[in-house]
Amino acid sequence: MNPKELVKEQVENLIQQTKESIKNLKRVAIDEAWRILQIATASVVQIIEKTADSLSGPEKKELALNLLNSFYDKIFVVVDIPFVPQLVEPIIHKYVKNILMIMVSASIDATVTIFRNTGVFI
Numbered sequence: 001m002n003p004k005e006l007v008k009e010q011v012e013n014l015i016q017q018t019k020e021s022i023k024n025l026k027r028v029a030i031d032e033a034w035r036i037l038q039i040a041t042a043s044v045v046q047i048i049e050k051t052a053d054s055l056s057g058p059e060k061k062e063l064a065l066n067l068l069n070s071f072y073d074k075i076f077v078v079v080d081i082p083f084v085p086q087l088v089e090p091i092i093h094k095y096v097k098n099i100l101m102i103m104v105s106a107s108i109d110a111t112v113t114i115f116r117n118t119g120v121f122i
Contacts, residue, residue: 065104
């Protein structure tokens, strides 16, 4: 198995664990979704760094973004946005996802920097 396939397999396990931990929630508030995405980002970055260290930095980030995008799609059907009627939420869901994924991209960079500066990554 190549490194990308190994990473994808481990992230799929992460997705299943996350689904199991939030299975009783019918809706996830936007702040909860962001917290879950932050934890998932840190986990995905660590998985990639351990498993796919032969990839370049840009390849790692692209892989992480793709995996976290998939993570989002598989975990969050609808993200609850305060003060927005439930009828309208599905319509603006893709925009919420776009905003959160922009934040995830920046979070990947920050996570890698923090892990390098604190000795998590050597």
